[in-house]
Amino acid sequence: MKHFLSRLPGLVMVLLGISLITFTLSYLAPGDRATAIAHARYPEEIAFPPELLQAIRDEFHLDAPFASQYLNWLGNVLRGDFGLSYSSQTPVWEIFTANLGETVTLAVSSLGLGLLVAFCLASLAVRNPGSWLDRGAVLLSSIGAAMPSYWLGLLLILGVAVHLGWAPSYGTGSLAHLVLPALTLAFWVMASQTRLLRSFMLEAGSQAFVETLRLRGIPEREIFVRHVLRHAMVPALTMIGLDLASLLEGAIIVELTFARSGLGSLLAGSVLSRDLPVVMFLVMFFATAYVVINSLVDAVQAASDPARNR
Amino acid sequence: MTLADIQSQSSQKPSPLLRFSRRVLMGTGFGALALCFGFWATPYGPAEADFLNRLSPPTATHWFGTDHLGRDIGTRLLFGAFWSLGLSFVISLAGLLVGTLIGLVAGATGRLPDMVLMRITDSFFAFPELIAAVTFAGLFGPSTINLVIALSLVSWMKFTRLSRSLAKSIAEQDFVIQARLNGLPAGLILLRHILPNVIPSLLVLWTSSWSRTILAVSGLSFLGFGVQPPTAEWGAMLLDGKPYMQTAPHLMIFPGLAVLISVLVINLTGDRIRDLLAKTK
Numbered sequence: 001m002k003h004f005l006s007r008l009p010g011l012v013m014v015l016l017g018i019s020l021i022t023f024t025l026s027y028l029a030p031g032d033r034a035t036a037i038a039h040a041r042y043p044e045e046i047a048f049p050p051e052l053l054q055a056i057r058d059e060f061h062l063d064a065p066f067a068s069q070y071l072n073w074l075g076n077v078l079r080g081d082f083g084l085s086y087s088s089q090t091p092v093w094e095i096f097t098a099n100l101g102e103t104v105t106l107a108v109s110s111l112g113l114g115l116l117v118a119f120c121l122a123s124l125a126v127r128n129p130g131s132w133l134d135r136g137a138v139l140l141s142s143i144g145a146a147m148p149s150y151w152l153g154l155l156l157i158l159g160v161a162v163h164l165g166w167a168p169s170y171g172t173g174s175l176a177h178l179v180l181p182a183l184t185l186a187f188w189v190m191a192s193q194t195r196l197l198r199s200f201m202l203e204a205g206s207q208a209f210v211e212t213l214r215l216r217g218i219p220e221r222e223i224f225v226r227h228v229l230r231h232a233m234v235p236a237l238t239m240i241g242l243d244l245a246s247l248l249e250g251a252i253i254v255e256l257t258f259a260r261s262g263l264g265s266l267l268a269g270s271v272l273s274r275d276l277p278v279v280m281f282l283v284m285f286f287a288t289a290y291v292v293i294n295s296l297v298d299a300v301q302a303a304s305d306p307a308r309n310r
Numbered sequence: 311m312t313l314a315d316i317q318s319q320s321s322q323k324p325s326p327l328l329r330f331s332r333r334v335l336m337g338t339g340f341g342a343l344a345l346c347f348g349f350w351a352t353p354y355g356p357a358e359a360d361f362l363n364r365l366s367p368p369t370a371t372h373w374f375g376t377d378h379l380g381r382d383i384g385t386r387l388l389f390g391a392f393w394s395l396g397l398s399f400v401i402s403l404a405g406l407l408v409g410t411l412i413g414l415v416a417g418a419t420g421r422l423p424d425m426v427l428m429r430i431t432d433s434f435f436a437f438p439e440l441i442a443a444v445t446f447a448g449l450f451g452p453s454t455i456n457l458v459i460a461l462s463l464v465s466w467m468k469f470t471r472l473s474r475s476l477a478k479s480i481a482e483q484d485f486v487i488q489a490r491l492n493g494l495p496a497g498l499i500l501l502r503h504i505l506p507n508v509i510p511s512l513l514v515l516w517t518s519s520w521s522r523t524i525l526a527v528s529g530l531s532f533l534g535f536g537v538q539p540p541t542a543e544w545g546a547m548l549l550d551g552k553p554y555m556q557t558a559p560h561l562m563i564f565p566g567l568a569v570l571i572s573v574l575v576i577n578l579t580g581d582r583i584r585d586l587l588a589k590t591k
Contacts (some may be wrong), residue, residue: 010429017433020450029449146573147523150532151548151566154555162556180429245438252440256533267441268533271448287436 011295018287019077023070033062036274038124040086046062078282085270085275092281102262107174107251110182114189121190122197123224137194144191149250152256153184159303181258187251192243197232204231237297245290327586335581345391354382356389356542365558375560377551383560386577387568393543393546397454398523401461406516409469410508416470417477426521428474435467439526447535457536461526465519472515474509510587517580523571530567544569 038048039168057063062071076083082092090293100130125137160166160180165249202267204210259265264281270278328564360380368375374383416427441460447453448459479484483503489499528545530536540549544565551561 010432013429013435014432017429018436021433021437025445030451032380044416049529052538141575143570146521146570146577148529148532148545148566148569150529150545150574151562151569154548154552158555158562249438249440253529253533258383267445268535271445271513279445279449280404283437283441286438286441290438291432291436310314 007115007295007298014291015288018291019074019284020070021284022280023073026280027069029068029274029276031274032219033060033276036276037086040275041089042309057108070268071262073280081185082176082281085278086275087270088271092277095278096263096281096285099261099263099266103251103264105178105261106185108183109178110185110251111189111247113182114186115193117186117190118193118197121194122201125194125198126201126205134198136185137198141191141195141198144187145195147191148185149188149253152187153177153180154255156180156184157258177258177260180256181260185247185254188250189247192246200232201228204228207231237300244293245286248286248289251299323409325582325590327590328581330586334568334583344382345388351448352382352385352388354385356386357381357540358385361577365561367553367558367560371390372566375558376560377547378554378558383547383564384545387544387564389542390565391545391572392566393537393541394524394545394569397458397459397537397543398520398527400526401458401465402516402520402523404462405465405519406469406512409466410473410512411467412468413470414475414477414500414504414508417474418504419483424474427470429526431467431470434464437464438520440530443526444535446534447530452538454537457527457530461523461530465523468515468519469490469512473508473512476511477504480504480507510583514543514580515586516588517583521576523567524573529567533560533570 032053034053035048037056037060038045038052042048050094061069064072080093084090085092085095086093098148121137127133128134149287157180168180191236205224210223210227210309213227214220252260252267254260255264256268263285266278269275270282325433354376358381360376363376363380365378366372366376366380372382372384374387377383377386412427412431416424416431434467442464443457444462446463447456448458471547477500486499489503527536528548529541531538531543531545532548534549537546539546546586547565548562551558551565554561
């Protein structure tokens with residue numbers, strides 16, 4: 001806890017930095033924002049009278065200097081007011097929560113599946129380092145790490161959906177629509193985690209205290225479950241925390257490849273339609289989630305590491 | 311053992327790391343030569359359409375088949391190597407140089423610049439690469455140059471973190487303190503004593519950064535946020551071939567395979583260098 005509190009000022013500074021970068025990006029984006037808002041409000045109109053554009057500029061303070069616009073926006077964000085989407089005129093928060101579920105479902109199901117397979121593979125591999133099973137696991141994880149997920153997605157669509165007809169290829173909806181995207185993402189999770197878990201387990205298993213336990217006649221199974229695993233969990237937890245950003249990125253690519261709805265499709269759609277409030281919120285959300293989760297992982301790790309608690 | 315003994319010993323047998331580095335250099339040179347030979351030997355151009363030979367599967371004249379406009383896929387893959395591997399090479403190299411510079415400055419100067427630079431680095435680090443790239447390339451207009459800018463903006467932080475932490479630990483070692491006591495200027499210490507000790511680990515990180523960037527460049531191009539279709543980038547070729555997936559799967563299989571193999575080769579090379587480095591330490 002003390003460790004976490006000492007990190008807090010730095011965390012606040014990083015969050016402020018994130019907001020500044022996000023706002024600068026949207027501020028520098030080309031195109032007249034007043035016209036974009038007008039287009040979204042009156043989709044059937046083609047040209048807009050200058051008075052209307054000026055009214056919009058006044059309403060959103062678009063003529064104000066950078067610093068005052070930034071502080072204004074930051075104040076709103078801190079109060080929990082993320083604005084209205086330009087195109088649908090509904091609060092950004094509602095659009096976000098409507099799409100969050102799909103992405104979380106995809107990420108959690110593939111993380112669960114991938115970790116499960118990775119755990120089994122790594123446990124089997126470290127039994128006999130250098131055996132064909134071990135080599136196979138390493139090879140599989142190398143291929144998985146190099147595999148472009150969008151390409152794997154296309155291959156799965158071609159093989160499983162088109163030729164075998166076992167699962168639907170594109171879209172969202174039923175549980176069956178989740179199968180191929182989750183498999184695609186789980187393959188990547190499996191690849192990155194197998195190799196990490198394997199090396200952490202090997203390292204933990206080669207330590208002196210494990211040899212002592214063995215000499216004391218503790219059964220191999222118990223050593224593995226009670227000591228090696230627990231020892232390997234601390235670094236593995238950190239890596240899983242760091243890989244969370246990659247998991248979100250992977251989810252976004254997979255969503256777009258399979259035309260699934262979710263945060264990735266929402267981001268791509270609103271970026272292309274210049275729905276800036278939605279874009280800014282999503283970018284802020286991803287960056288903040290990454291920072292907060294990593295701080296939490298860091299705190300958990302500090303609490304569970306006996307050497308640091310002394 | 312005298313100094314001469316040690317020298318003669320080391321000159322007899324090059325270390326495995328050195329041998330492997332030589333092999334990597336030779337392999338890279340051979341690959342580049344093969345690529346140049348391919349450019350010279352292919353009878354087709356990357357944009358040369360042949361409407362009589364549309365969607366032809368692999369044959370003796372078109373080894374990898376032709377696409378929906380009758381362009382030779384093998385030739386396009388060769389030119390795609392230039393785009394996919396080249397662009398990501400430049401992006402990751404820019405990240406390596408800028409990131410290392412910032413990291414060394416942060417690690418080797420006072421507490422205040424270190425704190426400020428690292429908070430900036432952390433802020434940039436929070437943006438997942440692809441999300442930043444999709445946002446930037448989408449807002450500023452999807453194009454090759456915007457893709458390069460977007461990915462470069464988020465490519466340097468890993469190098470900053472690594473070089474900073476390495477510089478910090480090296481700066482505490484005896485030979486650096488000795489150099490400082492001898493009155494060597496800080497810039498020279500950084501360049502002569504700290505940088506050479508940081509480079510090997512940075513190179514290993516750079517190989518993984520390069521392969522990640524290959525995946526990012528081709529992935530973003532495939533999603534329409536990067537290199538745009540008539541250009542023969544591998545991801546853009548996949549995007550081009552996607553509508554013909556069922557009737558002519560070779561349009562999407564070969565570009566994806568090219569990405570997979572390049573990334574795999576670069577990753578395995580980096581892993582091997584890392585293992586050899588760990589052994590020599």
